[in-house]
Amino acid sequence: MSKSKWYGIGIIASLIAILISSYFMLGGQVEAATKAVIKEGDAYVISFKQALKKDSLTNGMIVVKDASGKELKQQALVLDETRKTLTVSGLPVGTYTITVKKDAYEKTSKLLGNEEFTVQLVGKIDKISSEKDLKTYFENYLATEQAASSIEREGMATTEDSKSESMADNSAMGSGGGEFSSTNNQVEGIEEGDITVTDGQYIYTLVDNRIIIVDAKDLKVVKRLVVKKDVYPTQLMLHDQTLIVAYAEYVQTQKEPYYDGKSVTKVAFYDVSDAKNPALIREVGHDGDIVNIRKSGNYLYVVSSRTPSYWILPENPNVELRPSTYDGDGEQLLPFDKIRVLPENPAPNYLIVSAIDVSKAKTAKWNTQSFLGNRGQLYMSPKAIYIASMNYNWLPFTSGAIEERSLVDSTTNIVLPKQENETTIYKITIDKTSISMDAQGKVKGSVLNQFSMDEHNGYLRIATTEGSAWGTEANSKNHLIILDSKLKQVGAVNDLAKGERIYSARFMGDKAYLVTFKETDPLFVIDTKNPKAPKVLGELKIPGFSNYLHPIGENHLLGIGYDTELRMDENSKEPFVVTKGMKLSLFNVTNLNKPVEQQAVIIGGLGTYSSVNYDHKALFRDSRNDLFGFPITVYKETDEEGRLKYEGTGAHIYKVTSSGITLTGELMELARPGEQYEDSYNTVQRLLYIDNELYTVSRSKITSYDGKTFKKQQMVGF
Incomplete structure (x- = not known):
């Protein structure tokens, strides 16, 4: 420790x-x-x-x-x-x-x-x-x-400071001249880093500390690229013939009289015009744990969070508190004019943002700005990066002298009710490589993930859950809050689904769709056309919940999550919810006032899981054929109480249209006799297509299939 x-x-x-x-x-x-x-x-x-x-x-x-x-x-x-x-x-x-x-x-x-x-x-x-x-x-x-x-x-004294729209294009043209899949990005035109990418000719995937480069046509490994011996890359991107590799590196700063070190976020650019012989163009970076990377056009943005070793100031007054930037082998402390103190937030860590023109990776300026503040969920629009930082106020200790803790407005000395959690939002305006903090605001509650935020017509819409949905004193409530360009609240729908929490959110045009859950799965349809007066149009309650929502045309949503069952505890006679198999729901929102679950598909039983439930990039899309797919590992309950049976691992492919959901491909490796659970190296991590070929990618191999018949063709092991 x-x-x-x-x-x-x-x-x-x-x-x-x-x-x-x-x-x-x-x-x-x-x-x-x-x-x-x-x-x-x-x-x-x-x-x-x-x-x-x-x-x-x-x-x-x-x-x-x-x-x-x-x-x-x-x-x-x-x-x-x-x-x-x-x-x-x-x-x-x-x-x-x-x-x-x-x-x-x-x-x-x-x-x-x-x-x-x-x-x-x-x-x-x-x-x-x-x-x-x-x-x-x-x-x-x-x-x-x-x-x-x-x-x-x-719980004692209290102080208070005075002061998507649509998905990215599902196909692209690459150096090979054909069509191929892209990362499942949240916002059209904003590329997100992933663990597997393709240029239509080669597949690049991360396996431990290596980048495996595979010739997709011949399905053979042409290169095992190691950035550094002890470095484990986390994200990949492609820009024309440049491979972008993001990774974290631990740097030891001193040994005596105490041990200290720091994490450094770095990005390596490789020329892969000859993918068999990648050539390092340049390596840049800055201090901190990587939060995320994004690319808009030619411009790459890298965000990290860094907490210096301020706690050892009493022992070592000369400890370095400034973050550093890196270019090749050179390290430079960030100038003081590149450090900004965020108002109303005395947090002891830096939010560090850098930008570079990738089309000129060899010579372009690596521009870095830092802000003393919190890290959090990242959402990026074409013109801004938003960071939603959760601030929790813990209330475990109270003598019962007051029923509710309070904040004090230091300008009026009025005692205000204190919320259990709130979110501070930072808006960082971007213009090519120019980075500037534009606004800061606060909303009640906390956000689930990046899909809880969306910028539309100059307004930021954000879905939050306030309080706790669990325990005997569950007090949660959910909100859809709309902020203007300066992050001032202009409208809200408050107190949705009390006692539940948000499981997924999606914004389509001027509509917002929220899924909450505790015992049933309410889908809320919210009209945000008038940002000052958003309103709930419709609500649907069904068993189960959706962790991810994906637009299907203008009037349908594909929900991916789990089926649930309400059971009774034999001893307490109290009901409790059990998560069952995976569930696909096709929601029809043609009538916004009366959304319906048009179709539901249940996969496997208790224990079945897919990474798409927590990682949207695991969703495969082929808009040419209305195909959607995802990795899956299937379990089923046995007659013995509490026992699960492992069925197999692989991927499922579905045709999803406004007419319904149809299973078209089961790319599974069935459990061998006596096999009780899956091998993590064999579980599929990503699916992609190149022309009429479909590929599944795991940490141990890539397997190709006919894109129409889904018949297995070739396999290459790593």
Whole structure:
């Protein structure tokens, strides 16, 4: 376990111990951390189990003193109408002691004594222009982290800062001159990285630390390309005759007196005009764990997240906090003017975005910008990259003094209801290689994945789930929120399917389709034509749920997910849901007010799975023949309770039109006698086509089939 994780665990354990002891020593009357570090402009809140006296602010029963012992004026204190919440605000940078005397309570008790709180206010760093600014930023965060752990995890004091449309074309023309499949991208014209790609002549696929290049016509391996010995590529792209390889590399920064290192995101460009002999053109990168890569036209965008080792600042004040960029063997620290502090978000990690013109990969500028903020789900439109960063407020520890925790608006000192989770959205405008932070906004709830977001006519539509859908106190609700170009909310449909959560979302034109689930699968049809007044048009409830929705023409959706069954627990007599086999649903939304499940297909039984349920790139499409396919491993339940029988692994191909779903190809390797489960190296990861040939790709081999009869033809092992 890393030193940072041990450090975090130690803080939490210590704070819980302090909390328990403090609670009993104070008779359980106060909810506040006895020591807190907050940012300048924030408010410090103390909640009491019983009311204070009306004149407690003027009779000397509550006193605020600075570090020198000087008593401050009472303007820094505000008592709410219930006299159970005390807000301390408007203090300059410094350390203060707040004393609440035992006689301040309306009802006194022998158990009560004087209570003392220490609050340290640290200055805000809004702009990074020097090493000192950067170090102060992280030192402040390190100090506030302990207070935040107390506030967020223990339920004590609270502070608040004052301040697709359609799928990509299913076929393309390659160097071989024929038609071939492309990655199942979310947004037309925005290419996403994948583990297997083709140019119509060669197939490029990732297997462990190698890139296997296969001549599709002869079906033979022509090259096993290794970027570096200990490097494992994660994503591939093709741009004309350039192969783009994204990978992460771990770099050790020091050994003594402690071990430290960092992850670096890199991209290698190879000339594959002669695929048998790829030639490295250039290698570029920047610090951080890779979030994702996207390509629009000639321009590649690389996004990563980097958390420097700020927690060792007390031991090593000279620890490097700036991220680096890389070009070939050269490393360069990012200039301070390339680091921007995101407002309202003092997170200790960088969001790093780089862009390059791939058509000039050898000489083009590798342009990098960084933003001190959170990582999250990435959605990209033709003009912007959106990052949805989830912020969870944990509520496991409360003494019961207040029913609901609160936030304080530091401009009005009004106590507001505190949400369990919210999402901060960043809009990064892109123009070729120009990168700039354009807007920031917040919505209630959290997003499921990139399909929860969509830009349409200048507005961002985002689907979120607020609260928890599980446990005895399930309080979830779902929202469809619409934001303008500056990420200000203009409209919303709130509180959908209470007690459930979103399982999939899809946007088609001015319509939004949401699937929620707990015991049944409601499909919501939402009209967003008027962004200021979106409305639910129709709702359908059926068994099961869809993890992924794919447009079929203008009036149908293909849902891919699981069938479910409601069973009764023999002991508790309480109902519970069991996931059964995979389920394909053809939704007819011709009548938007009355969506219907036109057809359902169940595959296998309990234990059956496909990677398409969590990875949309695993979906095979051939629009020429209305074919859809995906990898699948099939299990079935036996007569013995709890026992599953492995049936086989491979892929299924279906013809899907507005008329229905028809199984046209079962490209399966059936279980051998005695085989109880699948070999992960043999499970299909991707399907693709080149002209009239269909290929399945696993980590151990590529197999070709006739694209019309689906008869097996050739196989090459790796």
